[in-house]
Amino acid sequence: MAASVDINEYRGCWVFVEQSHGKPARVSLELLGKGRELAAKLGVDLTAVVLGDALGSLPQELVAYGAERVLVAEDPVLKEYRTELYADVVAGAVLERRPEVLIVGATPVGRDLAPRLSFRLNAGCTADCTGLDIDQENRLFVSTRPAFGGNVVATIICPNHRPQMATVRPGVMPLPEKEAGRSGEVVPLKVLIKEQDVRVKILESAEAASEGGAIEEAERVLCVGMGGADAETFALIRELAGLLYAEVAATRLAVEAGWLTHDSQVGQTGKTIRPDLYVACGISGAVQHTAGMTGSKLVVAINKDPKAEIFNYADFGIVGDLRKVLPAIIDELKTLRGE
């Protein structure tokens, strides 16, 4: 095939690190943890690539999180993320240094950048992966993602193209330990582009205050599905969440029905969370949803259908009407707290 490259010329495992004001995105650190494991299986170094302006001690922080080499492009023109600029810098580094694997967090930025890069590099990119591994026998990067319909998961490989790329869902990989004693090499990348050459201009940029806490950081989450998506039940869920110091999340259908915003959506098209306590309220348990919650430590499911799939993902189940079960739990908790 005309576009094939000599795949043996490509060695090394890279993680694109997304940052804002010098602070790395959590998913980028998660990927450094996973990247170390992949690099070890390949017998190569783990390289972090980070772009921005005035990054301060960020490169050293990435070393502490496991990078053995940090490629740093620092320039005022890179202060804010812009697709073409970032693609130019990363693609330039890839073409020069030829890594065999390049992984990117599946954040809004990563999902904007990775496809543009993959097309330019003539590389395959698996989107929104939930698992990454190395087939050591064939020296191939194997990525796993939920496939159409969600009840199945697909593993995908890129046998003839390099680098092998993937975007990875935030929250799927555990956060690695930070070890201050680690050493690594910091390599500056040349940035040749000037602001006047940039086609897309940012006229305004503002961080929106999100309502409520971030569900991906919450230790306790009550999640509402269509079985709890009526005003009376939702009010009970809110009340119970308050008593349990929990955040309220929702399934896709409940979000589409307007009960919460997409920020609070758990599942394949929402967030992946791993709280200590997860209470599924009126959730059937379609795999599109459970894809986002199976990392939870203790799962309690309440559903009036004893055959609901969600019970297969739960430690404890209650078969019953939410409008009767929730008030009973609320009463018990209030009694416990002496209210």
Place this chain on the structure above:
Amino acid sequence: MLCASVPLCLRLPTIADNICPYEEITMNTIVCIKQVPNVKEVKWYPVTGSLIRKGIPSIINPNDRHAIEAALQLREKHGGEVTIVSMGPSQVEEALREALAMGADKAVQLTDKEFAGSDTWATSYTLGLAIRKIGSWNLILCGKEAMDGMTAQVGPQIAEYLKIPQMTYAVSLEIADGKVRIKQKLGKVQRVLEAPLPALVTVEREINEPRIAPMDSIMEAYEKEIPVWTPEDLGGEAERFGLEGSPTRLKKVFSPKVLKGKVHMLPAEPKEAAAELIRVLKEKYIL
């Protein structure tokens, strides 16, 4: 060399633009759409967990309807034409007819067995070639992502193929002074971006409320001719189409169920269930 050429038929600045900078630009928009199975009606075989595809109705990918609506609104304001492009099996014609009934001027269908098995890379390559062949355009619109694959890759990859700016996740879109300006929802960050034309924009559902095709337009849409293009019509490199042109390969498909151990069912009577649950939460140090 791959992807070296840029669209040739773009509107270049003229002397008239300098004399009269506020002259309205005519918007010739191409909307790329995908036909997808209507997931809400999807059912699975209970034992294997595999998808029952037979008899599932196909629809225009919901996000793409918003892209069509955005293109129609631009035409209403600035004049020009709306062209719809879609790649898929022969039934994709239905989706194109519906888009014509919504008000699009033209449609182009990309159907050939050589296109089968395309991943996002090969899909973008094929759509990119078709867009170049269509010629006179200054804006490409796509939905943010398709509801089946949900990769959100094809928009950015087409932009890369055409070497034009891309602006993703638009919640609003306007044309001013010959430039396209969007409000972008980049996670928690809201940005206002501006790019010169030609450009590619992917739209979020919040951007508008897509119109429903009126009955008489549906009848009219069936009178329009929709050209069907094959690899021969598109040119390009034969080995870049379809499965052969796809860098990603499906290795295997399996059931992802990460089942917990057997669930412990609490009593069905609410008060008993609540008391038992509280006991469990205490035992697990949650309370």
